[in-house]
Each structure stands twice: as structure tokens, then as C-alpha cells.
Amino acid sequence: MIKIEVDMTKCQHYGQCVFEAPNIFRLNNDDKLEYTAVADDSERANVEAAVDVCPMQAIRIVE
Amino acid sequence: MGGLRCAEALRRFGYTGAITVIGEESWKPYNRPPLSKEVLAKEVSHQAVAFEERSATADVNWILGTKAVSLDVEHNTVTDSDGQTHRYSALVVATGLRPKRVVVENSELANRFALRTLDDAMALREQLQPGRNVVIVGGGFIGCEVAATATKLGANVTVIHNASHPMLRQLGDELASQMQLRHEAEGVRFLLKRSVDDLIGETSITGVKVDDGEILDCDVLVEAVGSLPNVEWLSNNNIDRNDGVLVDSAMRVTRKDGSPIKNVFAIGDIARFANPLFDGVPRRVEHWNMPTETAKRAASVIAAMLTEAPSYPGILDDDFKPLPSFWSDQYENHLLAFGLTSLADRAELAQGDIGGDCVFEYYRENQLVGVCGIGMRAAVQSYRSKFI
Known part of the structure; x- marks a missing residue:
């Protein structure tokens, strides 16, 4: 399993991560980011891609 | 950023050999967009914008504060500004852009700023104080972001722009004029279809002469008039350097005769390539996600080539059509x-x-x-x- 952290003080809800890892990240009806904090290892590559594309560099994978 | 993302992707694609990154700035890679936005409004520091380092790239050899000055594609070598020569099996050119500057007669004045690097942002931040007269030349995204940030910090802001609305080229008439209204409501003054005639001052800038004759008081001049690709160091290799570097869909640098150089790649803001999402015209795209996208594409090809993977050379023909993306915060x-x-x-x-x-x-x-x-x-x- 992998654990995901988003620093919500940095996150500006651009949603770039949503397309890289749609099973983990989503924008709700208020345009705010929501995410699943624990995911299967099979999501690692997608979440790493989401980490890369986050404009605010707010996403981390906690090993 | 392109260099870092490429190194990370090379490891992810199974390349385990040596990686050296040569960079002109003394800082390790950092995230540039906040420099004109929230970081400029708050505290400007490397820590605030640095990319997190990953264990997979802990053994990358960083040569910082040193720039690549020449390339020899026949002998596979790069020479740096310290006079050291580096041999490569594969080379990634990620030398990016530098800001254009306003060309005027009275040019040797203090308090002129461009905004590209962390050092630029640190220097500018000190000058953005309440009540200062800030003149911004260039009403593109960087100019408008600095205008918003400087206004929020209490400066008096005037933007001189050569088109009829700020950000016109990207936003189109209706949205650009709407954004202009929102800036004006915050107190920004726009001088449109105007340019700078000359600067006024003896040691430090005190005024700007506009091409219609108006003289603006100016304590701080911000020049946001576009960028130039750092590709001069690639000369004498018969490379197509007409606006950045022409690359094929595998990010391989192309000679003037159209043939690719098998082990030399270019990524990021300087890579000019055709994107089939739009058409067959090669373009440079300065949007934020391009360094990451092109770095990954180049790394996948390089790793396959250097590890002699069965996917090479078939991987050269894979589709590459990244969707450009940008964002901006203004007020x-x-x-x-x-x-x-x-x-x-x-x-x-x-x-x-x-x-x-x-x-x-x-x-x-x-x-x-x-x-x-x-x-x-x-x-x-x-x-x-x-x-x-």
C-alpha cells in the first residue's frame, strides 16, 4: 500500500493531478480537491505522475 | 526542472548508469511559476519552491553554477564554463530560456528587473514596497501576475503593453478585455499599444518615457517582454536552431538536413516539435507541463536505447501528443x-x-x-x- 499526503495549505485546486490519477484525486462540486489517502501499490506510477504535475508541488507519497 | 524530471524518469525506465546534470544556476531545481505569484507576495526562498528530492536520483552528479558552453556531436562531448569536458552516451539539452530585455539608449540603470530565476524574484521582492511606482513592460501572463502581486503589496502599478489588451494572444479579445477590467478595478493602469522610448535616471531609474511622449514616474522597472532560447552553445553542429531546437517526436535533436542525431535530445521550453493534437507544425510551447512531458518522452527513448531494450528502436515511433496546460492567479x-x-x-x-x-x-x-x-x-x- 502507499500513503498519499496533500498539503492543503499549498494546494490551489488546479486539478492537474485528477487526470494523472483519477482513482485517487477528484474535484468536488465546489471545485475543491478531494483525495483518497491510502491506495494500492498499483496506483504508485499514477500518483508519482500526479506528484510531478502538481503546479504547487503539494502532493507527497509517504512510503 | 527538465533535467531533474528526465533524471527521475531515466531511473523509472530502468537506466542504472551514471547521470550528470550541468546547470548554470547555483540552486538545485525549483518550481518557477510561484515566483511571479504567491512566492513573490510572501517570502522568496529556495526552500519555498525547491522540488523534493527522490531516493532514485540520490546518485545524480550535480554540477551547479556552471554552464554548458559548447557541444561536439561528432565526439560526444560537452564542455562547461569551468573548462571541463564531459563525454556522454546520450545528451539531453534542457537549457531553457532567458528573458528578453527592453532595448533603450539609457540602459545602464539600477532597479531594472526581469523575472525568470529565483535570484531575480528575490531581488525584485525587496523592491515591491507600498507606495513605490512600479512600471511593468509587457502585459503577458508574467507581467500581469507581477502587476497583481505588486498591487496587492501596495505599489502603484502601470503596465505598458504593445497590444490592445493584456494577455490578448492567449485569451482572445473578450476574456482579455475582461481581465483588463479586473486589473483596472484593483488600481492597475494600462498603457496599451504603447512601447518604451527610453528610460530616465542617472544611476537608478526614476522615470520611463513612453513612445507617445508621456513620462511615467518609476522606482522599479519590471521587464516582462518574452524570452529567448538558450541554444547558442549548440552552434557548429549543423543543428536546426531556428527558434529553439527542432526535435522529432522522440525528442531527438534534428540537423539542418532534417535527419535526427540519435543520442542528442532536447526538452522543455526550447524543444520545437509538432504535436498531432493540433497539426504538423513544429512549435515551442512555454507552458508549465511541457518540461515534465518532454523529459519523460526523452527518458523513455534514452533508457530503451542505452539498456538495449527490445522496445528500441520501435519506441521512436510511439505517439507523442502532450496536452499543454497553464494556469494563472491574478487577485x-x-x-x-x-x-x-x-x-x-x-x-x-x-x-x-x-x-x-x-x-x-x-x-x-x-x-x-x-x-x-x-x-x-x-x-x-x-x-x-x-x-x-
């Missing part, structure tokens, strides 16, 4: 865009209200080439599937 206006809105010949309001949050679609003839919203991010996001 409480959060812009998010996909595609290449600057290719459009018309823009249409698709959702929302022009005076509030809204989404515009950008068309070239009948082809959707871009989408941009103020707010309404989920709605803008939903357009991605129309491109990919």
Missing part, C-alpha cells in the same frame, strides 16, 4: 487552461458569466484548440477528454 481570479488557445481564430463563452466565473472555448475554424476558465475548474477539467 482572486484563478485561470486554468488546456490546449493552445493562441492558435484560435475565435473564442466562445461556453459556460458561466463573463462578469464572474466563466469558461471559454477556443476554435481554429471548427477545431477546438483550447479551453480557458476563470474559476470553474471542474468544468475546465472536463474538456481534457475532448483533446486526448
